[in-house]
Amino acid sequence: MSAVVIVLAAVAAVAIVCAIAVAVLRRRLLTASLPRTRGTVDVAGISAPVNVMRDRAGLVHVDARSMEDAAFGMGLAHAQDRLWQMEVNRRVVMGRVSEFAGPEGIAVDRFVRRLGLIRVAREEAIRAAAEVRGMLDAYAAGVNCVIESARRLPLEFRLLKMTPEPWEPAHSIGAVKLLALGLSTNWDAELLRLEVLRALGPERAAQLDAVYPDANPTILADSVRAAGPAQARSTLLPMFAEAARWIPTAGGASNSWVVSGARTVSGRPLLCNDPHLAPTIPSVWYAAHIRAGDDFESTGVTLPGMPFVVIGHNRHCAWGFTNSFADCQDLVIEEFDSPAAERYRTERGFQPTRLIREVIHVKDSSDELEEVVSTRHGPVVERIDDPVRNVWRGLALQWTALTPGATAEALLRLQRASNWSTFREAFSGMDAPSQNVVYADVDGHIGYLLCGRVPVRRRAPSGLPVAGWSGDALWTRYLSPSEMPAKLDPPEHVIITANNRIVGDEFPHYISSDYMNGYRAHRLATLLSSERMDAAYMAQVQMDLMSPPARQVVKLLQGLTFASPVAEHARHRLAQWDGTMRPEAIEPTLYEAFMHRLAERALTPTCGPAWRIVAGTDLSHPVFG
Missing domain, CATH: 3.60.20.10 (Aminohydrolase, N-terminal nucleophile (Ntn) domain)
Incomplete structure (x- = not known):
């Protein structure tokens, strides 16, 4: 009996030691970096006291006597609660994800370096009106107050052995540019149309309404020829798909x-x-x-x-x-005089491009060199060379966000x-x-x-990439x-x-x-x-869950019968359904599966493997296997 007691006591002692160790570890790793929410902190950069309060729901209330002090308070609050999120977004904007993510971040870094979001943001910050610059400077001071404080940084920084650099006004403007990128869909729609044209040809693409009725078939054919051979499938789409993992994007139904x-x-x-x-x-x-x-x-x-x-x-x-x-984006096909892309074709002959050599530092790997080429239309985001024909071309992105604006000022005036x-x-x-x-x-x-x-x-x-050498692609x-x-x-x-x-x-x-x-x-x-x-x-x-197109499909299915018992059972369930997308119901899943298969069966005879591009669908989910 005494041996049992000794063993139990030893087990209890080990459990207590483990509990203490877990508590200490939790304190050091997690709670030590939680924001300070009580007391007074003496800081430089404000003209009067600023109250930063959090209610029972954790929502922040900033009470200041001036706009600049309010901006400082929000910078402090954001950095206390979201510093790692801000750091990731900043690195995406600057094309520096690879510095902490390693080779996994190269695709997004290449893509964003080509766009030059941070270059535009810095120019916009320089051009900002004095009051707007004061707002952004005060916000940056609030963020940097947290970065420079003696409190521990969030866990992610410590795990990755990173130290955040000082926040700058350009980083704030870049955050909006990044959001704008995720909400801009015109250029990828043009690329998808181009993929359909390459796969099907202009006549069948037009019949499928892959382009809008007012598009001229001759122009479509010219776009296909200018963009290169059909086998030169775009690498920009998969590159953007990889980059989209790091970019806030629209869910599609605001x-x-x-x-x-x-x-x-x-x-x-x-x-x-x-x-x-x-x-x-x-x-x-x-x-x-x-x-x-x-x-x-x-x-x-x-x-x-x-x-x-x-x-x-x-x-x-x-x-x-x-x-x-x-429609705030256009893809423009540029023609270069050589693989080096030092000059591009215009209606006045070949003109020099702007070349920037960007070095991408990659964690645990060698540096990558990205040669950014820009024309009068914008940065070249993809090369579509055809060495066999000795044709050197690329797609330049003309986008409203790549010219300095005044979005920060608009936010203040709002x-x-x-x-x-x-x-x-x-x-x-x-x-x-x-x-x-x-x-x-x-x-x-x-x-x-x-x-x-x-x-x-x-x-x-x-709705397609257009040739840039006539001058017609320019915005007026x-x-x-x-x-x-x-x-x-x-x-x-x-x-x-x-x-x-x-x-x-x-x-x-x-x-x-x-x-x-x-x-x-x-x-x-x-x-x-x-x-x-x-x-x-x-x-x-x-919170309404009713789907009008589902109701239309249900109405059509009510007049049909299927030979397959399984298909007929599914049809019968859908025919009795009211079109409400209740999460606990099976009918919404049946409906989605039916619509995907309907698209496949209807489009495959005309489109072949390209039906997925036309339908804009993905059947990789196991439910469609």
């Missing part, structure tokens, strides 16, 4: 709407927004309440890296965003907007991303505007704020945006041809047809 007081119980406008960015941990957004003395007070979600509210409201106005799908006029003016200098904006104010007005630069082109867009200007789509207080008393088409054919300027389908907008219009709506009802609308 919704926003605003209803005037004429249709609400309270008699005041109600505005709702659900920006469906792809889910990440931590979130892309950071909720905060910010008071900058008498200057402004705003509440909503911020973007770690930038100081103030992106989506939310101030004392006078509320606003929300959805991706507009405005916090101060007090009515529809000042709200519209706030967006006048914003370059990217282009967004649908819904608006409501305390005086009962509701509105819509399209923000971000929209280019005016010399020729009608084809951007639409002025007065030319952009906008409306105030529509007679319907409701405005809905769901990535759907923005304007009709009668609109005098080209905005885009690539919108998402209008099913969600149609469903929202049905749900928002009520005359007496309140916040609780809006929450129900936000």
Whole structure:
């Protein structure tokens, strides 16, 4: 018995020692880097005391006496809670992921170095107005206060043996450029169309509506020839797919709407927004309440890296965003005089390119050299050489975000907007991303505007990469704020945006041809047809799970029968379904599988293996095996 007691005592002692060791390890590795949320800290860089408070939900409230001090407080709060996220985003913007990720980061580094996001961000920071620069400097000082403090850095830094460099204003602007990249879809749509044309030829591609009806078949054929042989499959798409792992991207179904007081119980406008960015941990957004003395007070979600509210409201106005799908990017085919790409062809003969040699440092491996080539249209993001024909070409990206703008200034002016006029003016200098904006104010007005630069082109867009040596691919200007789509207080008393088409054919300027389908907008219009709506009802609308296209498919399936017992059983289940995408139901899975197989069977006879490109689908999931 005594031996048993001794063994049990020894086991208990070991357990206690292990528990103490775990507690110490937890303290050293995890809790030691948690932010300090109580007490007073003496810091340099502020003109008056700044209160940074966290409520029971952990949401941050910054109370300062000036705009600059509020920016400092937000920099401190962001760095306390999201420093590793900010560091990763900064390294993506700068093309320095490989320095900590090793060879896995080379693809994203090459891609982003070619784009030159940080080069544009630095130029934009230099050009910023004094007040905007003061805002960004104060924010950077707040971030650096945390970096330079004696507290331990987050666990990720210690595991990777990294020390963050000082934050700079250009890094803040770069954070917005990175978000804009993830929300811009025009160039990859052009690449996909090009892949379809290479695989099928212009006639069959046009029959499948791979390009819009106003595209000229002759131009399509010219685009195929200029872009190189069919076997030269684009390497840019898989490179972007790899890079997309590091870039905040649209989830594909953002919704926003605003209803005037004429249709609400309270008699005041109600505005709702659900920006469906792809889910990440931590979130892309950071909720905060910010008071900058008498200057402004705003509440909503911020973007770690930038100081103030992106989506939310101030004392006078509320606003929300959805991706507009405005056509703000063009891929331009450039022709070079040699493999070195030192000169490119124009309507005036060959002109010198701009060459930048970028060295990519790779952890546990040798450095990589990336030779960045730029033309008048933009950076060359992919080479499409044809050595057999002695033709040296590349795809240059012409994008609104690659010319310095004033998005940081737009963000500051947005916090101060007090009515529809000042709200519209706030967006006048914003370059990217282009967004649908819904608006409501305390005086009962509701509105819509399209923000971000929209280019005016010399020729009608084809939705495909176009040859750059004629000069027709150049943009002539951007639409002025007065030319952009906008409306105030529509007679319907409701405005809905769901990535759907923005304007009709009668609109005098080209905005885009690539919108998402209008099913969600149609469903929202049905749900928002009520005359007496309140916040609780809006929450129900936000959580609506009914799929209009699923209902249409169900209706068609009700009149069919299948010979296969398994297929008939699945059809019968779908035919009894109401189209609601309940997570616990099997019918949504059956519906998705059916639609994928329907696309395969319908498109394969015409497209062959290219049907996946036409359908824009992926059957790699085991459920489709």
